[in-house]
Every structure is written in C-alpha cells, then in structure tokens.
Amino acid sequence: MAAPVRRGRRRVPSTSLTADGWRPERAVVRRSAGNWTLQSTLHRHGLGPVAGVDEAGRGACAGPLVVAACVLRPGDAQRLAGLTDSKLLTAAAREEYFELLTRRAVDLSVVVIPPREIDRRGVHAANIEGMRRAVAGLAQRPGYVLTDGFPVRGFGAPALAVPKGDLVAACVAAASVLAKVTRDRIMVELDERLPQYGFAVHKGYCTPVHDAALAAHGPSAEHRYSFVNVAGAAAAARGEPVLVHNGASTPSEDPVVAAGGGVAS
Helix, strand or coil: CCCCCCCCCCCCCCCCEECCEECCCCCCCCCCCHHHHHHHHHHHCCCCCEEEEEEECCCCCECCEEEEEEECCCCCCCCCCCCCCHHHCCHHHHHHHHHHHHHHCCEEEEEEECHHHHHHHCHHHHHHHHHHHHHHCCCCCCCEEEEECCCCCCCCCCEEEECCHHHHCHHHHHHHHHHHHHHHHHHHHHHHHCHHHCHHHHCCCCCHHHHHHHHHHCCCCCECCCCHHHHHHHHHHCCCCCCCCCCCCCCCCCHHHHHCCCCCC
C-alpha cells in the first residue's frame, strides 16, 4: 500500500496578481515612530498622501461646528514634536501649533458649519457632511483618510476609523488643532457681539455659567435649538411650560443632542 501523500501548505507570495491589478505587500506597522507610525506606514506603501480629519464643537450647544482635514509632510515629525490631541494642549500651545501647521502642512482645509445647519441636519449628520466637505476641499485628493473614532464613507478614497485618532495619528491631531483654534477664535469674536453669554470663557459648551446666561437672557441666534437645554430656555423665554427631558426618547438618535451637550471637542 502506497504511503499517503502529504500536501504541504502552499506559500502565498506577499505580492500577488488580483482581478484589479497587483495587490500591495502586506504592511507591517511598528510603534517606534509614535503617532507618526500609521501615516508613515501608509506613505511607505504608496498609499499617500494621508489626510487626517477631526472636528471641534460637536458637544457645544452654541456656536458652529468646525471640521478640518490636514495632510502633513512625511518628514516633519521633529518639527511637530509634541503634537497631540488639541484638548490636551494649552491654549498657547494650540496657537503655536496652528501657526506652524498653516506654514508646514502639505495641504489643509477647514469647514465651518453654522448652528442653523446643525439644527436642520442634526449634529452627527452635519459632522459627517463636514468631514466630506473638508476632504473635498483639499487641493490634492488624498490616497488615504484617517478619521477619529468612527467610520465615514464618501471621501472618494480609502478611509480608516482610528480609535482615539487625535492621540494615535499626527495628521488627525493636526486636524483637531486646526479645528479647535479656528472655532475658539470664532467664539471669542461672538463674545464681543454677545458678551452676556460668556462665549470667550466656555466656548459655547454647557457649563453652569452658560446655563445661567441662557436662563437670564434666553438663547441667541448663535445657539443650537435642536439641543434640549437650548429648546427649554427658548420655551421659558416665551413663557411656555418647560418639560423635563428624562432621556427616554428624543427626536434625534444622537446622544449629544439628547443630553443637550457633551464634552469639549
């Protein structure tokens, strides 16, 4: 009786021909480059330019939502050392990085979405559309897009949702700085027109000072009326009974809108 033939496992080459063409070699991601690792790996495998996208003001109940897209120079890690999530930087550090990014970035795009559009679309839908508009506003179509936290389609390029992207990917951190500084400047300008709300201090987020101003003066045209606390303040200003929202149901599926606020971003 002949011995059974042992079939060895066929070795698949790292680069193989597919129906769409050549499949690139599998990328090996190393952590040695810190928050530049992911985009450096994508660049090394011919998938650049890599755009990072992030927003500021998602959880605020007043002021615009600002979304930014940014493409960094692959060799700028030293010049941008310390770049991280904008919320972890001081205001002075954010301003310094903002000026540096506007000079050093390969490409950048900033989109400002006013409160009225947020109310019409819902904050999450407005955010997604803002991300698409920011990427579309880049001078060169990116080869890859990195987003912070949740997946987004419609960029016209491959995209990857990166958990805590503004900490993990430098280009996302850059976008967060561009969005945050742009929005903070807008809120300071609004404070000059509407000093009774204290926008320069809390930047439109839900704080005791902001809530007290809403109760005393009612909401302005710069507030988001789709947020529960603003809608309640508007009803109170009209002398209507205010219903306490218990979280059981909401006209929006977005938890930020349901809660009437959120963490600063």
